[in-house]
Amino acid sequence: MARTRRPLIAGNWKMNGLRADAIVLARDIAGGFRQAGWTDRDLLVCPPATLVVTVSEAVRGSGVLVGGQDCHAEASGAHTGDIAAEMLRDAGASCVIVGHSERRTDHGETDAVVRAKAQAAWRAGLLPIVCIGETLAERESGRTFAVLANQLKGSIPNGATAANLVVAYEPVWAIGTGKTPTTGEVADAHAHIRKELGGVMAEASGVRLLYGGSVKASNASDLLAADDVDGALVGGASLKADEFLAIAKAVQRS
Numbered sequence: 433m434a435r436t437r438r439p440l441i442a443g444n445w446k447m448n449g450l451r452a453d454a455i456v457l458a459r460d461i462a463g464g465f466r467q468a469g470w471t472d473r474d475l476l477v478c479p480p481a482t483l484v485v486t487v488s489e490a491v492r493g494s495g496v497l498v499g500g501q502d503c504h505a506e507a508s509g510a511h512t513g514d515i516a517a518e519m520l521r522d523a524g525a526s527c528v529i530v531g532h533s534e535r536r537t538d539h540g541e542t543d544a545v546v547r548a549k550a551q552a553a554w555r556a557g558l559l560p561i562v563c564i565g566e567t568l569a570e571r572e573s574g575r576t577f578a579v580l581a582n583q584l585k586g587s588i589p590n591g592a593t594a595a596n597l598v599v600a601y602e603p604v605w606a607i608g609t610g611k612t613p614t615t616g617e618v619a620d621a622h623a624h625i626r627k628e629l630g631g632v633m634a635e636a637s638g639v640r641l642l643y644g645g646s647v648k649a650s651n652a653s654d655l656l657a658a659d660d661v662d663g664a665l666v667g668g669a670s671l672k673a674d675e676f677l678a679i680a681k682a683v684q685r686s
């Protein structure tokens with residue numbers, strides 16, 4: 433069956449990058465995207481908040497999308513150090529990652545918080561990428577599917593559609609570790625996620641599901657091979673333009 437979901441390859445730069453390097457990286461990615469002439473897939477870069485304006489300007493006109501790594505649930509107010517979805521949008525972003533496991537761990541973000549952030553993204557006109565994923569202990573105790581189902585139930589707001597939501601499956605134990613699930617484990621998790629999504633929203637069959645966790649050029653075609661995998665959320669390997677573009681190239685179209 434032909435795949436109708438448009439692949440999305442997203443780079444999460446995390447807390448990396450100063451202006452000069454970020455401009456070079458963003459321009460190289462934009463140049464590579466243009467040169468490849470891809471019209472069948474989306475490329476997204478999510479720099480630190482301080483660089484959203486700079487990176488948006490650097491990729492302007494290339495078709496490369498820019499996103500934030502997190503947002504606050506409120507549009508404005510007394511929240512020192514936080515950034516509203518509206519501010520990201522104003523800075524040039526069209527997407528925002530919410531509920532990354534590093535946010536859930538470092539900042540104690542619960543599913544309810546993540547859900548409110550996804551709603552904030554909609555309010556601001558941003559596409560939220562909602563991250564879910566099990567820890568090693570949860571996987572080893574056979575709770576992976578239950579954990580994913582619970583996270584989905586808690587983190588996806590009412591009103592989700594195929595057009596306004598992306599979900600990223602990121603096993604916590606695979607993030608930044610070089611360890612990855614097998615192609616079959618990714619396929620099983622994604623099939624399960626799509627099935628569970630059907631219980632919390634309409635149009636689950638059209639939602640893009642990304643895999644994230646130690647994706648690099650050399651393992652991308654294996655990790656992204658399954659039917660229910662519609663792209664990748666890439667951390668470390670997104671900081672090198674060649675590597676990131678090679679991952680984007682590895683996304684298969686059927």
Ligand code: PGA
Nearest residue numbers: 607608645646666667668
């Ligand atoms: P990684 O990070 O590719 O460095 O494992 C992925 C992520 O955290 O989104």
